[in-house]
Amino acid sequence: MDLNEMLHYAFIQRALIAGSFIAVLCAVLGVLLVLRRLSLIGDGLAHVAFGSVALGLVLRVSPLYASIPLVTASSLGILKLMEKARIYGDAAVGIVSSLGIAGGVLLASMAGGFNVDLFSYLFGNILSISLGDVITSIAVSSIVLLVVYFYYHDILSLTFDEEFAKASGINAARINSIIVMLTAVTVVLTMKIVGVMLTSALLILPAVTAFQVARGFGKAIVIASAVSLFSVFAGIILSFSMNLPAGASIVIVNFLLFAFMFACRGIRSTVKKQ
Amino acid sequence: MPVNILSVRNLCINYNSLEALNVLSFDVEKADYVGLVGPNGSGKTTLVKAILGLVRPSGGAMTLFGQPMPEFRDWYKVGYLPQKMHSFNPHFPSTVREVVALGLISRKKFPRRLDKSDETAITRMLEMLNIAHIANKLIGELSGGQLQKVFIARALINEPELIILDEPTTALDPETRENFFSLMRELNLKQRATIILVTHDIGTIGEHASKLLYLDKKIIFYGSFDEFCVSDSMSKYFGRSSQHIICHKH
Numbered sequence: 001m002d003l004n005e006m007l008h009y010a011f012i013q014r015a016l017i018a019g020s021f022i023a024v025l026c027a028v029l030g031v032l033l034v035l036r037r038l039s040l041i042g043d044g045l046a047h048v049a050f051g052s053v054a055l056g057l058v059l060r061v062s063p064l065y066a067s068i069p070l071v072t073a074s075s076l077g078i079l080k081l082m083e084k085a086r087i088y089g090d091a092a093v094g095i096v097s098s099l100g101i102a103g104g105v106l107l108a109s110m111a112g113g114f115n116v117d118l119f120s121y122l123f124g125n126i127l128s129i130s131l132g133d134v135i136t137s138i139a140v141s142s143i144v145l146l147v148v149y150f151y152y153h154d155i156l157s158l159t160f161d162e163e164f165a166k167a168s169g170i171n172a173a174r175i176n177s178i179i180v181m182l183t184a185v186t187v188v189l190t191m192k193i194v195g196v197m198l199t200s201a202l203l204i205l206p207a208v209t210a211f212q213v214a215r216g217f218g219k220a221i222v223i224a225s226a227v228s229l230f231s232v233f234a235g236i237i238l239s240f241s242m243n244l245p246a247g248a249s250i251v252i253v254n255f256l257l258f259a260f261m262f263a264c265r266g267i268r269s270t271v272k273k274q
Numbered sequence: 275m276p277v278n279i280l281s282v283r284n285l286c287i288n289y290n291s292l293e294a295l296n297v298l299s300f301d302v303e304k305a306d307y308v309g310l311v312g313p314n315g316s317g318k319t320t321l322v323k324a325i326l327g328l329v330r331p332s333g334g335a336m337t338l339f340g341q342p343m344p345e346f347r348d349w350y351k352v353g354y355l356p357q358k359m360h361s362f363n364p365h366f367p368s369t370v371r372e373v374v375a376l377g378l379i380s381r382k383k384f385p386r387r388l389d390k391s392d393e394t395a396i397t398r399m400l401e402m403l404n405i406a407h408i409a410n411k412l413i414g415e416l417s418g419g420q421l422q423k424v425f426i427a428r429a430l431i432n433e434p435e436l437i438i439l440d441e442p443t444t445a446l447d448p449e450t451r452e453n454f455f456s457l458m459r460e461l462n463l464k465q466r467a468t469i470i471l472v473t474h475d476i477g478t479i480g481e482h483a484s485k486l487l488y489l490d491k492k493i494i495f496y497g498s499f500d501e502f503c504v505s506d507s508m509s510k511y512f513g514r515s516s517q518h519i520i521c522h523k524h
Contacts, residue, residue, distance in 0.1 A: 035366060150385040157376045161362050164428070167326040168380035169349035211367050215412060220367040 006240055015126045015246070018134040019232040021141035022193055023202070025186050027228035028148055030207035031221050032179055035159050037089060041078060041180065043200035044093035045187040048074040048100030050196045052188075053121045054107040063121065064136075067188045074100065075184035079176055124195030124247045126236060137189055144182045148221075151175060156217050193232075194247030202228065205254035212261035227257050276303040278340065279436050279468045280325060285334035287320055294320045296492045297334070304435075305466040307458075309483030311476050311520075316490045318472045319357060322440055325470070326354055339435070350381035353434030355425055357441045357472070364414040370424050371396055371409045377431035399427045402457075418445035426454065430461075437461065440472045455482055476520050486520070 006012055033039055049067045056066030074096050081092035108118055120128075148155065154175050157165040166172050183203075190199045206228035207220070214220035235250030280302040287295040295317045302308055312318050323329040324336065327343060336343040339351060374396050379386045400406040403423045408416065416424065422445045429437065437458070443451040459482070461467040473479055479486065486502050488495040495508055502508055503521035512520070 035363060037363070153376070153379045153382070153386045153388075156368070156372070157379060160366055160368060160373065160376065161356075163328060163356055164354065164376070166328055167349065167352070167354045168376070169347060170379075211365065214367045215369060215410065217366075217368045217372055 003237065006237070011127055011129075012236070012240065014129055014131065014134050015236050016233065018129050018137040019126055019193060019236060019250075020229055021137045022186075022189055023206075023228035023232040024225045025137075025141040025144050026190060026202040027206040027210075027224035028145065028221055029179070029183055029186055030203040030205075030228075031210065031217075031224050032148075032155060032159055033183065033203060034207040034211075036179075038093070039204050040090060040093050040097075040200060041075070041183055042187055042190075042203040044078065044097030044100070045071050045075055045184055046191060046196045046199035047097040047104075049188055049191050049199075050118075050121065051100040051102075051104035051107065053191075054104040054111070054118060057118060058107050058111045064188065067191070068185060071188050072181050072184040075180035076177060079180055120195075121191055122196050123245065124191060124193050124198070126193040126232075126246045126250075127239070129192055133189075133192060140185055140189055144186065147178060147182065151178070152218075155179070160217075194250055198247050198251050201251040201254060205251070205258055206231070209254070209258040209261045212258070212265040227254070227261075231257060278302070279304055279306070279338070280470075281337045283335050285321075285324065285336060286332045287317070287324060287329060288332045293491060295324070295489075298489075298493055299334075300487065300493060300496045302436075302468060302470065304468055305462060307462045307469045307482065307484045308471065308487050309479035309485065310470055310472045310487045310489065311474070311479055312489035312494075318489055319440060321489065322354075322438055322470070322472060325438065326352065350432045351435045353377070353429040353432060353437045355429040355437075355439045355442050362413075366413055368413050369410050370400070370405065370413065370416070373413055373424055374399060374427045374431055377428035381432055395431060396427075399431050403427050419447055419450055422446055423450070433465070434467065436468045436470070438470045438472075441474065442471070458482065476516075477522075480521055 007016075030042075033041055049071050052067035052070040053063040055070070056063035059066065078089070078092045078096050081087060081095060082089055085092070104118075154165070154170050157168060157170055158172055158175050162172060186203075187199055190202050194202055206224040209227045210220045210224035214223050231250050231254040234253045236246055238244060238253065239246035239249040278301050282301070283299050285295055285298040286293075298321070310318050310321065320329060324331055325338070327346065338346045339348060341348075375388055375392065378388060378392050378395070382388075397406065397409075400409050403426060405420060405423050405427065408420060413421070413424070422442070426442070429439075439458075443454055446454060458469055458471075462469055469483075471479070471483055480499050483499070485498055486495060487493065494511060495502055495505070499521065503517065509517050
């Protein structure tokens with residue numbers, strides 16, 4: 001089957017549209033999170049999302065409606081733990097993450113074990129997303145990108161040097177809360193595409209790939225977005241044409257791009273030295 | 275008539291139950307050049323953070339440019355060079371220009387966009403500090419001295435009226451250090467900028483500052499160098515030789 005024929009399928013069109021928006025969304029947030037050494041917050045919140053999906057399935061409400069408030073509250077919980085309990089971000093993420101997965105396992109066990117629905121959230125499937133999911137992805141991505149556009153310099157200053165940013169009159173607590181809440185919503189959306197297990201890959205890999213070559217913060221965001229978009233497109237095409245799982249294909253393409261950029265950087269610095 | 279830039283009244287700061295600063299009261303007037311010195315753990319950095327609004331006082335009050343601290347919003351009037359310049363991520367993908375531009379955003383209203391005149395100001399500042407040739411280098415590619423100059427540029431880009439320098443010359447070679455202090459002297463004398471210089475180097479502070487604030491959780495001495503150098507009580511407190519070390523370059 002050629003690409004043209006493939007693009008005629010409505011489910012492929014939905015996957016590509018939603019995937020593009022979520023790809024850019026993850027790339028932009030990923031750059032901020034990786035630079036703030038909060039790379040694994042995506043992973044931690046995805047585990048909370050797993051617990052929330054289990055809760056939604058037990059209570060027979062849409063997993064999305066259960067996940068968004070719970071994951072958002074958990075993201076703020078991570079911030080509070082870092083501020084008030086005086087622990088590093090990785091430990092705070094670890095606490096919330098394990099609590100989320102433990103809650104999910106307990107709920108699944110009380111409901112009579114894991115079922116197909118819960119498993120579908122573990123590994124995701126972009127090829128099965130609905131028109132409603134596409135609209136939600138576009139809406140949320142647009143909001144996040146607008147927030148980053150309007151707060152660009154606040155975010156850059158805070159990410160580079162929090163103390164100096166505060167001394168410049170930037171409201172660090174507000175910006176930090178906005179970033180983690182946006183991450184929470186993004187994780188819930190991304191879960192549908194690559195699943196709980198691989199969500200953090202979409203946040204981390206495009207960002208670290210961009211850092212291999214980017215010369216400037218703005219350029220890093222643009223390159224990470226391009227890498228992420230390419231990975232989602234290539235992953236979906238690979239998945240459809242070779243009958244592979246979509247989420248895993250997207251992550252593998254992402255990793256290959258990282259490996260390529262990493263090698264290019266190595267070659268460039270060797271040539272420079274010579 | 276002297277204009278108060280900073281006014282501190284009965285300032286107390288505690289970290290948990292530990293006392294960091296105990297009932298400080300002093301004024302800094304326009305065009306003062308204050309050397310803030312004291313032993314390790316004496317509260318110098320805590321005082322700087324309180325002036326910058328980064329630490330909330332446990333008691334007392336402060337005004338900055340005549341405005342009470344909690345209401346102060348004109349942060350562009352204050353230039354700050356932090357002590358821990360290596361606390362940032364060395365792999366951060368920002369260029370020198372981008373970092374210097376961050377100094378300008380305290381002047382901007384939401385959504386804090388930079389314009390052409392800002393770009394010109396950045397170029398001028400880079401040229402003034404002789405770092406225009408590294409404007410597009412990544413911050414992680416710089417030497418310690420170059421990095422320090424970038425942070426100095428970020429602190430001075432707004433032409434601040436109050437400049438707070440926390441151990442500013444630790445990474446600089448002697449020539450750059452001398453150039454840095456002549457720039458500060460020029461800003462202090464010609465543009466009447468007020469400077470608070472935190473340093474451990476009591477042997478050279480008299481060369482630069484006109485006033486001395488000696489801190490050890492509370493104020494041990496605050497006044498002009500001339501007063502300090504003839505003070506019998508300070509002579510008793512420090513011993514004649516230490517007093518001489520502080521005063522000999524003044």
